[in-house]
Amino acid sequence: MSAPEIIKxxxxxxxxxxxxxxxxxxxxxxxxxxxxxxxxxxxxxxxGDHPLNFYLWGAMGGAVPMAIGLAAAQPxxxxxxxxxxxxxxxxxxxxxxxxxxxxxxxxxxxxxxxxYGETGQQLxxxxxxxxxxxxxxxxxxxxxxxxxxxxEATELRxxxxxxxxxxxxxxxxxxxxxxxxxxxxxxxxxxxxxxxxLGMPPR
Amino acid sequence: MTDAExxxxxxDDIFEAxxxxxxxxxxxxxxxxxxxxxxxxxxxxxxxxxxxxxxxDAVACLAGAWLGGxxxxxxMQSSGVGNTINMLSxxxxxxxxxxxxxTMRGEWGEFNSWQMPMGGTTQAHFELAGxxxxxxxxxxxxxxxxxxxIDQAYNGDCMTAVLLAQxxxxxxxxxxxxxxDNKQ
Numbered sequence: 001m002s003a004p005e006i007i008k009x010x011x012x013x014x015x016x017x018x019x020x021x022x023x024x025x026x027x028x029x030x031x032x033x034x035x036x037x038x039x040x041x042x043x044x045x046x047x048g049d050h051p052l053n054f055y056l057w058g059a060m061g062g063a064v065p066m067a068i069g070l071a072a073a074q075p076x077x078x079x080x081x082x083x084x085x086x087x088x089x090x091x092x093x094x095x096x097x098x099x100x101x102x103x104x105x106x107x108x109x110x111x112x113x114x115x116y117g118e119t120g121q122q123l124x125x126x127x128x129x130x131x132x133x134x135x136x137x138x139x140x141x142x143x144x145x146x147x148x149x150x151x152e153a154t155e156l157r158x159x160x161x162x163x164x165x166x167x168x169x170x171x172x173x174x175x176x177x178x179x180x181x182x183x184x185x186x187x188x189x190x191x192x193x194x195x196x197x198l199g200m201p202p203r
Numbered sequence: 204m205t206d207a208e209x210x211x212x213x214x215d216d217i218f219e220a221x222x223x224x225x226x227x228x229x230x231x232x233x234x235x236x237x238x239x240x241x242x243x244x245x246x247x248x249x250x251x252x253x254x255x256x257x258x259x260d261a262v263a264c265l266a267g268a269w270l271g272g273x274x275x276x277x278x279m280q281s282s283g284v285g286n287t288i289n290m291l292s293x294x295x296x297x298x299x300x301x302x303x304x305x306t307m308r309g310e311w312g313e314f315n316s317w318q319m320p321m322g323g324t325t326q327a328h329f330e331l332a333g334x335x336x337x338x339x340x341x342x343x344x345x346x347x348x349x350x351x352x353i354d355q356a357y358n359g360d361c362m363t364a365v366l367l368a369q370x371x372x373x374x375x376x377x378x379x380x381x382x383x384d385n386k387q
Binding site: 032034054056057058059060061062063065066067068069070071072073074077091093094096097100101187188190191194195198200203 | 227228230251253254255256257259260261262263264265266267268269270271272273275289290292293296297298299360
């Protein structure tokens with residue numbers, strides 16, 4: 001089966017749920033994913049649960065710095081921080097650490113809808129003139145992309161697997177809510193499941 | 204005191220305990236009291252020292268480290284503890300182990316009054332957040348305390364903090380025209 005075709009919603013912006021399903025299509029065990037709280041977690045869960053997914057239900061701003069520690073610990077794996085604009089705006093310092101640390105296996109993809117989806121669709125700063133891609137350039141990311149079209153979005157999966165990190169992409173997605181696909185909430189379970197799958201037995 | 208005791212540096216005791224415990228990642232925000240330890244961590248082949256710009260990023264980084272199989276430790280000063288509070292919920296909820304080594308400000312001999320609110324409440328903040336605290340005032344207690352804190356964190360899947368008292372670390376000198384180095 002081929003990867004699902006990325007489409008736009010009626011507002012002319014990319015459908016987040018299909019985008020993430022496309023990114024996760026036929027994934028290998030060499031991909032480790034940390035998802036920022038809220039809709040990125042639901043998108044990742046909807047694409048299919050996997051032991052190498054770590055879903056944050058809180059710790060806002062923590063997705064990128066958590067991915068730094070994971071990427072440093074697992075240099076032969078690809079580590080993806082999949083998060084939203086609101087989450088990453090709370091942790092811009094984590095982008096600075098990622099740029100400075102220079103881990104070549106670290107990729108950050110921001111699903112940027114310009115909204116705080118969990119709290120009533122208030123505008124985030126990306127809808128008020130803040131440019132995350134330029135921010136990532138300035139903070140030392142080696143490769144950066146701004147994705148607006150479905151053609152560019154379709155290239156993202158290969159890019160994410162092969163680009164030399166630290167790499168950053170912001171995808172301009174539709175603010176239309178995609179529904180809650182709730183991942184497991186037990187953090188200790190998620191942690192132990194992830195570590196066990198990497199070959200570390202529970203203590 | 205013997206010459207060996209005179210020249211012995213408790214900062215080396217921390218470094219050696221970190222190496223012996225198999226710590227692979229040191230996440231830190233720069234601090235004068237940890238200067239030598241930070242330099243040794245960067246120079247060591249056994250571990251990676253990761254400089255972050257705010258302490259909550261160090262917490263999340265060490266959660267990621269353990270997820271990927273690396274033991275880690277956090278170095279910061281007491282003023283940074285306030286920055287960590289919400290991110291500590293990640294460690295509590297997921298039972299991520301994390302030893303922390305905190306150089307205290309705002310207490311013994313402090314000149315800078317702006318350090319006092321956070322320094323005076325560091326332990327209380329930590330304890331409310333579920334962090335077990337060990338306070339060290341004497342150089343000869345550092346090695347054992349650091350070992351015990353690391354063991355407790357990794358045997359108990361919990362957070363532990365060693366609070367290195369300002370009396371031990373040294374008081375930062377403030378004087379017009381001075382570089383403001385720590386006395387030690």
